[in-house]
Amino acid sequence: MSRPGFAAILRMTLTAIYTFIAVLIQCSVFPHLRIFGVIPEFTLTVIVCVACREDEKFTSVLAVCAGFLLDTVGSGGFTLSPLLFLLAAAVSIAVKDAFRNKFAPSLISAAAALTVGAVKTLVLLCIKGAPFAAALAGTVLPQMLYGAIVFFPAYLLTALHYTVFRKSLAQKNGIRGVLNER
Amino acid sequence: MKFFKSKFFIITLIVAAVIAATFTAMSLLGYSSYIKTGLNYLTVPVQKLSDLVGRALDGYSSYITEFDRLKAENEELKKQMDEMLDEVQSAKALRSENDELRRMLEVKKEHLDYKFETADIVGREDGNYMTVFTLGRGQNNGIDRDMPIIASNSGLIGRITDAGATWSKACSIIDTGSSVGAFDERSRAAGIVVGDYELRLKGYCRLAYLQSDADIEVGDRILTSGVGSVYPRGLIIGTVTEVIYDESLRTKYATVKPYAEISGLSSVTVVTSFERYIED
Incomplete structure (x- = not known):
């Protein structure tokens, strides 16, 4: 195995572990850090930030796995996160080419993903019999707000994670990747 | 937008949809899948570890959201104590x-x-x-x-x-x-x-x-x-x-x-x- 290939595999492995930790943090740590009684979509924001930097195919698989893991580890009865995470990652992949930096596409994708996530929560709450207005004001909007707050640490953590692999990313993405990284 | 039209994305989307539909349906019907059970065996020990971190941080968020309520409660308790x-x-x-x-x-x-x-x-x-x-x-x-x-x-x-x-x-x-x-x-x-x-x-x-x-x-x-x-x-x-x-x-x-x-x-x-x- 050539050195760039090994670096890419190592990067992807560590990204997968990083995402796995993000899932665990969302399931174990954030329930203790509820604000307005809600848990933020931390994993979703991480997936969005990863999608802006990582290989498209790997991100798609990672998004589906992370969504599935989240719904499995979490106690919810519905398993809609794989689909939602994949769509969020796809949005990020689509948006990232239009910008030279990573922050703007991450932010736009996170906003879109959080909105979709909020809609998912709203639909699930309404299915479970919660009044629409109460669900919107009491859970969905705080969840979006909290998600927006955790987006920034998620973005910084992801940026920190990829700092180590800047060279291997540049080799993979070619000139465009180098420009984006700069 | 090219990625949305790619075969890989479409296949992944179908797989994700199938996973979502299958596991949701199984969960709603009351069947807990072997995959879910197995995954829980894998994640629970690690989850316990991260839960410890969560417990250590427990209550800190209340400083943000419940400050006013806690302040009022504190005032009330002080009054009662007096x-x-x-x-x-x-x-x-x-x-x-x-x-x-x-x-x-x-x-x-x-x-x-x-x-x-x-x-x-x-x-x-x-x-x-x-x-x-x-x-x-x-x-x-x-x-x-x-x-x-x-x-x-x-x-x-x-x-x-x-x-x-x-x-x-x-x-x-x-x-x-x-x-x-x-x-x-x-x-x-x-x-x-x-x-x-x-x-x-x-x-x-x-x-x-x-x-x-x-x-x-x-x-x-x-x-x-x-x-x-x-x-x-x-x-x-x-x-x-x-x-x-x-x-x-x-x-x-x-x-x-x-x-x-x-x-x-x-x-x-x-x-x-x-x-x-x-x-x-």
């Missing part, structure tokens, strides 16, 4: 008053000829041992000059030195200007209890003018003799703590510790009427 402290304080005061009244009743039973008037001390001179103090009752309540005042344990405190309609002034037996006819309960040796400047600072007084051969011992109780008609006979002044013989003057005197706790008084009892002692 109210309860007030209640405890008043209960203590009532108990103390009750004890005093109970002791006073005992004194009244012992001295049937006494008439009493209780009065709160509303003012006092500075210092650890007050010797002059102001009472909140006066002539309107039958209190007048030269009436003896006693504590709830029937120990002598002093006498009224001045009286107005609603107030009166008193000086204690440890005051330098005070003199009380006294005798030793055991030996009947007579003397005069006077205030002494140095002893006053300790809260003690002196039994002076004793005969040189007077039989006085440490621990003897000193009572009022009734001579002079200011104090009734038989009130407890205090206990002898030291006996000193003055070689040059050929007199004996004793240091007396007052029976009444003069420094911690909040109210006193004025003996407004009693049967005068007539010496044989």
Whole structure:
């Protein structure tokens, strides 16, 4: 195995572990850090930030796995996160080419993903019999707000994670990747 | 947008949709899949670890969202605590008053000829041992000059030195200007209890003018003799703590510790009427 290939595999492995930790943090740590009684979509924001930097195919698989893991580890009865995470990652992949930096596409994708996530929560709450207005004001909007707050640490953590692999990313993405990284 | 049209994305999307539909349906139908169970076996140990981190951080978010509520709750609890402290304080005061009244009743039973008037001390001179103090009752309540005042344990405190309609002034037996006819309960040796400047600072007084051969011992109780008609006979002044013989003057005197706790008084009892002692 050539050195760039090994670096890419190592990067992807560590990204997968990083995402796995993000899932665990969302399931174990954030329930203790509820604000307005809600848990933020931390994993979703991480997936969005990863999608802006990582290989498209790997991100798609990672998004589906992370969504599935989240719904499995979490106690919810519905398993809609794989689909939602994949769509969020796809949005990020689509948006990232239009910008030279990573922050703007991450932010736009996170906003879109959080909105979709909020809609998912709203639909699930309404299915479970919660009044629409109460669900919107009491859970969905705080969840979006909290998600927006955790987006920034998620973005910084992801940026920190990829700092180590800047060279291997540049080799993979070619000139465009180098420009984006700069 | 090219990625949305790629085969890989479409396949992944289908797989994700199938996973979502299958597992949601299974969950709704009450079937827990083997994959889910297996995954939980894998994740739970790690989850426990991260849960420990979560527990360590538990409650910190409340600083952000529940600050106002906690502040209001804190205020409310402080208010409640103040109210309860007030209640405890008043209960203590009532108990103390009750004890005093109970002791006073005992004194009244012992001295049937006494008439009493209780009065709160509303003012006092500075210092650890007050010797002059102001009472909140006066002539309107039958209190007048030269009436003896006693504590709830029937120990002598002093006498009224001045009286107005609603107030009166008193000086204690440890005051330098005070003199009380006294005798030793055991030996009947007579003397005069006077205030002494140095002893006053300790809260003690002196039994002076004793005969040189007077039989006085440490621990003897000193009572009022009734001579002079200011104090009734038989009130407890205090206990002898030291006996000193003055070689040059050929007199004996004793240091007396007052029976009444003069420094911690909040109210006193004025003996407004009693049967005068007539010496044989």
